[in-house]
Amino acid sequence: MRYDADYKFEKFEEYFGEVEEVEKQVNHCPVCDAPYRFNHFSDFKNLYVQETAKCIKCDHSVRKTVHIIN
Numbered sequence: 472m473r474y475d476a477d478y479k480f481e482k483f484e485e486y487f488g489e490v491e492e493v494e495k496q497v498n499h500c501p502v503c504d505a506p507y508r509f510n511h512f513s514d515f516k517n518l519y520v521q522e523t524a525k526c527i528k529c530d531h532s533v534r535k536t537v538h539i540i541n
């Protein structure tokens with residue numbers, strides 16, 4: 472699988488604040504506050520999951536994250 476430079480590795484240090492606040496940052500669009508729609512592409516050979524989060528409302532905000540499975 473080719474590495475997509477658009478994807479960034481998940482860093483929990485980026486999240487701050489109360490649990491509800493973090494949950495909102497992770498699951499909602501920062502532009503319009505609508506929930507993200509998640510797509511996951513698993514690569515079990517290399518043990519990671521590419522996650523694409525796209526806003527269902529404004530279609531503008533897309534976040535790509537790589538989760539390492541271990």
Ligand SMILES: [Zn+2]
Pocket residue numbers: 500501502503504505526527528529530531532
């Ligand atoms: Zn949005």
